[in-house]
Amino acid sequence: MKNYDVLIIGGGPSGSIAAIKLLKAGFNVIILEKLEFPRFVIGESLLPKCNQILDEIGIINDIEKQGFMLKPGAIFINEEKEEEIIDFRNNLGQKWGTSFQVKREEFDNVLLETAKKYGADVIHKIEVVDYNNEENEIIAEDENGNKIVYKTRFVLDASGYGRVLPKLLDLDIPSDLKLRNAILTRMTGETRRDKDKEGFIDIVIHDDNKAWFWGIPFSDGVTSIGIVCEESYFLDTNLSKEEFLLKQINEHKYLKEKYKNAKQVAPVRIINGYSAAIKKMYGKGYALSGNATEFLDPVFSSGVTLALESSSKVASLIIKELNGEEVNWKKDYEDYMMIGINVFREFVYAWYEGKLRKIFYAPNKSKQIEKSIASILSGYVWDESNYFVKNTKQKIDALVSLIDSEVNAK
Numbered sequence: 001m002k003n004y005d006v007l008i009i010g011g012g013p014s015g016s017i018a019a020i021k022l023l024k025a026g027f028n029v030i031i032l033e034k035l036e037f038p039r040f041v042i043g044e045s046l047l048p049k050c051n052q053i054l055d056e057i058g059i060i061n062d063i064e065k066q067g068f069m070l071k072p073g074a075i076f077i078n079e080e081k082e083e084e085i086i087d088f089r090n091n092l093g094q095k096w097g098t099s100f101q102v103k104r105e106e107f108d109n110v111l112l113e114t115a116k117k118y119g120a121d122v123i124h125k126i127e128v129v130d131y132n133n134e135e136n137e138i139i140a141e142d143e144n145g146n147k148i149v150y151k152t153r154f155v156l157d158a159s160g161y162g163r164v165l166p167k168l169l170d171l172d173i174p175s176d177l178k179l180r181n182a183i184l185t186r187m188t189g190e191t192r193r194d195k196d197k198e199g200f201i202d203i204v205i206h207d208d209n210k211a212w213f214w215g216i217p218f219s220d221g222v223t224s225i226g227i228v229c230e231e232s233y234f235l236d237t238n239l240s241k242e243e244f245l246l247k248q249i250n251e252h253k254y255l256k257e258k259y260k261n262a263k264q265v266a267p268v269r270i271i272n273g274y275s276a277a278i279k280k281m282y283g284k285g286y287a288l289s290g291n292a293t294e295f296l297d298p299v300f301s302s303g304v305t306l307a308l309e310s311s312s313k314v315a316s317l318i319i320k321e322l323n324g325e326e327v328n329w330k331k332d333y334e335d336y337m338m339i340g341i342n343v344f345r346e347f348v349y350a351w352y353e354g355k356l357r358k359i360f361y362a363p364n365k366s367k368q369i370e371k372s373i374a375s376i377l378s379g380y381v382w383d384e385s386n387y388f389v390k391n392t393k394q395k396i397d398a399l400v401s402l403i404d405s406e407v408n409a410k
């Protein structure tokens, strides 16, 4: 049996980024991945903060040469087709002002291949089924049902929606966000934006904020489209997911026009119950990163950003620990991650409560507020010079009150 310094569960972005950092520091790493790659996973719109992390790890060139669609920002569109453009390049001075729209089966594959290039042992079609925390042994089952035991100095759970250690160690707690559904597909042939607005993600507000759509254009002419709504909003219609998606598209002025000549090129999928929370992100000999920790909501495309930031951070701390240094996991990992997660959490709440809509569509926003919002939505949620990073809820509420009083004074 081969002994590894670090065993990583899951070969998504979180697992690959941690692996690359650990391998560069001279540790040996194995990644156990349940599926054959390339594999479908949702989460196709990245934020500039991702580019910053990929740059710091030294692999941004490997991504840039893939020809992914450049993403300069997000365009929010309401029921009246009014557009609010958030241009990530209008940030608070951060270097990275754009990111990419990616088919995750392609993006994740590049990251995993890069991890292999740096020396990761990667085994596919093997599922982690148990963990002996005392001995730091992982038990995995291959496709023939054989059980294999791996001994390791440290386990990193990057299993995303698999939530392997949260389930095995009873770390899961219910999310405080409502149960929502996402119903999605891919299309081609819809009307695309002109060159100067190419690559922006569409976030389309529907039915007085009861639902919203994403539209993510890829460089090969395919577009990812999905609707997010509370479960009852879908179930009460008694429609199939295919009928529901089509009906909602046709009921929105902007979408009806945009997709009138579009052709569906992928099955309609439904994803539900994806918001998740956790009691703690680490323990003796193990840690969790990416979606295996908290997952909030897709509206601001924060998932991969948080996955990359957490795995980059966790890898630095694992390196310290394996080198015999003292690590303050609570302060340097969990508390740190929660700063960024909580900023996004307040933005997500403010979105569903209709507060952000008021802010986005307010006519006289200051340039500083515009930049601060662009910066947050770019993923720079640890930048304490940003107005919204500390006391996020109070700051949003204060701004909404100001906007309301200006409207009332007219």
Ligand code: FAD
Binding pocket: 009, 010, 011, 012, 013, 014, 015, 032, 033, 034, 035, 041, 042, 043, 044, 045, 046, 047, 126, 127, 128, 129, 158, 159, 160, 161, 162, 163, 164, 182, 271, 274, 289, 290, 291, 292, 295, 297, 298, 301, 302, 303, 304, 305, 307
């Ligand atoms: P994953 O990408 O899920 O990778 C985990 C890997 O672990 C998988 O390959 C899986 O096969 C493997 N695995 C699982 N269990 C086991 C096991 N027992 N043994 C071995 N391997 C295992 N994020 C964005 O950034 N942008 C978006 O636009 C966006 N849109 C979203 C839309 C919706 C509707 C939802 C629900 C999420 C969205 N997200 C988005 C979030 C995004 O999907 C995740 O945050 C991201 O995939 C997390 O990456 P990860 O590496 O942690 O996990």
